[in-house]
Amino acid sequence: AQSVTQPDIHITVSEGASLELRCNYSYGATPYLFWYVQSPGQGLQLLLKYFSGDTLVQGIKGFEAEFKRSQSSFNLRKPSVHWSDAAEYFCAVGNAAGNKLTFGGGTRVLVKP
Amino acid sequence: SAVISQKPSRDICQRGTSLTIQCQVDSQVTMMFWYRQQPGQSLTLIATANQGSEATYESGFVIDKFPISRPNLTFSTLTVSNMSPEDSSIYLCSVDGANYGYTFGSGTRLTVV
Numbered sequence: 001a002q003s004v005t006q007p008d009i010h011i012t013v014s015e016g017a018s019l020e021l022r023c024n025y026s027y028g029a030t031p032y033l034f035w036y037v038q039s040p041g042q043g044l045q046l047l048l049k050y051f052s053g054d055t056l057v058q059g060i061k062g063f064e065a066e067f068k069r070s071q072s073s074f075n076l077r078k079p080s081v082h083w084s085d086a087a088e089y090f091c092a093v094g095n096a097a098g099n100k101l102t103f104g105g106g107t108r109v110l111v112k113p
Numbered sequence: 114s115a116v117i118s119q120k121p122s123r124d125i126c127q128r129g130t131s132l133t134i135q136c137q138v139d140s141q142v143t144m145m146f147w148y149r150q151q152p153g154q155s156l157t158l159i160a161t162a163n164q165g166s167e168a169t170y171e172s173g174f175v176i177d178k179f180p181i182s183r184p185n186l187t188f189s190t191l192t193v194s195n196m197s198p199e200d201s202s203i204y205l206c207s208v209d210g211a212n213y214g215y216t217f218g219s220g221t222r223l224t225v226v
Contacts, residue, residue: 034214034215036217042219043205043217043218043219043220044156044205044217046214046215046216049214090155090156092215094215099144099209100146100158100161101146101156101158101207101215102158103155103156103157104155105154105155106154106155
């Protein structure tokens, strides 16, 4: 069965500092990997996804993620955070197109001025 | 990517009653997914709804409690039956947007009193 672990429940970063959110997955074959962001009271917005190909994936809002098969990881990064990046971030894994997603527990990001 | 209209956006319901949540997609999709997000928690898949067949429920979720309809390729409903305060959650529908990733509705915030 597929599973996702986000080791950090909360992260606090200063505005302008870099951000890295960790995601580790468990899945036997090549996974479909996603990062979503959920602002307070809002739905989920897709930041980026990995299906195959280049292991460094660029997304929206200046985010990127790197797929590392050897480490079963798909960490999300942003070089310089903005106050508007304060939100909950979810990593998710799927086993094929059209199949269900399994979500990690989420990481809440707080941005200090 | 697909656009999902989900309603109601929020509701406050009395225990013992039922609420039906609707999701309308602007394009035809094979499968629709229903998730629950309990307060402060991640997303948990309730069931997968395939047009023309019974929904497939995840462990811990049963059809009597969460009946789902999928009358065509653009619409689905989830009913939360005989509600208790423990059902207070955000309920989200989702579709696979193929190369665009999975799209989510804006969610239904349910409070049971």
